[in-house]
Amino acid sequence: MNDVPTRVIEACKLGDPKGFEELVRLTHKEVFSLALRLAGNEQDAADIAQETYVKLLRAIRQFRGESKFSTWLYKVTSSVALTRLRKRARDANVLLEREQWHAFPAPASAGPERKAETRLLHERIDEALGELPEGYRAVVVMKDIYGFPLEYIGRELGISEGAAKVRLFRARQRLRQKLGDIAPGAEQGDQDAVS
C-alpha cells in the first residue's frame, strides 16, 4: 500500500466525510485483501472491511504518525478480523478443527509478463492459504505476509507467543506440502529469502 497522504489523514482527523471517502478509495483493496486472507471468504471479508472503517472513524485521532499509516491500518483490520474469528471459534469451536475451502480471487494487478511466474505462485499460495484451518491461516498470514511480531499475533489470537510460533511452523509445513515443488531456482530463492 502506498502510504496515505498526510492531508487525507488530517482531513479525517477533523471528521471531514470527504476525507474519509478518499481514505476508503485509497486503501479499500489492501484492507479487503488482508481481511479476505484472514477470514477466507468474501462476505466475511467485506463485513470486516466495513467494521474496520467504522472503527477507524472513531480511532483515527489516536494515530500520531509514529508508524506508517498502512501499518496502523493493517493492525486495525487484523484486530477486527481476529475478533470475529475468535468469536466464530467460540461459537462453533472451529478455529483449528474446521478445514475450509474458499477460492481466493486472483490478484487484481495485471502486471508485466515477466512477473507472470510470481503472480502464479502468489495465486497458488493464496489458494493453499484458503485450505488451511483458520487458526493456522491467521498466524501465517499475519507473520509471513504482513510481518506482525509473534508476540502481537499471540495476544490478538488469545494464545501464548510460543503457541503462535508452533502454529506458524505447522502452517508453513502444511503450505509446503500443499504447494509441492515451488522453487525451480532453489538456490536463488534461498538467497532472496534470507536477504
Add this chain to the structure above:
Amino acid sequence: MQCREVLEQLAAYADVEVLPRDLQVHVDACEDCRIELAEYRTLLAATRSMQSVAVETPSWLLPTLTSVVRDNAEARKASRERLAKLSDPKVITGGVLVAAGVAGALLFRGRRRRKRTFATRLRQSIAGA
C-alpha cells in the same frame, strides 16, 4: 542428525540466516535437505512479497464502504456540531440565566406558600380560641 529430524525443523528455520550448527552440518552434507530448505525459503520470500498484491475486490464493495463511511462521518459531524452549539458561551450564559430564573421563581413561590400556610394556621388557631 537424521533427515527426518531435520525436515521437521526446517519450517522453523526458513527465516533464520544462521542455522544451528548441527542442522547446518547436515544441510551442507545432504542435498535433499538443502533443496527442502531452499523450497521453504522460496515459499517465505513469495509470501512476504504478497503484502503488496491486492486481491480483486467485488464491484459492490467500494460503493458500499464509501456510503457507510460517509453516513457515519456525517452523523458524527452533525453530533459534534450540536455539541459545539451547546458549548457556545452565549448559549451557556442564556442557559444559566434561565436556570437561575426558574430556581428563583420556585424559591419565591415556596416561601410565599410557606408564609400563607403559617398565616392560615394562625387565623385558624385564633378563630378556634
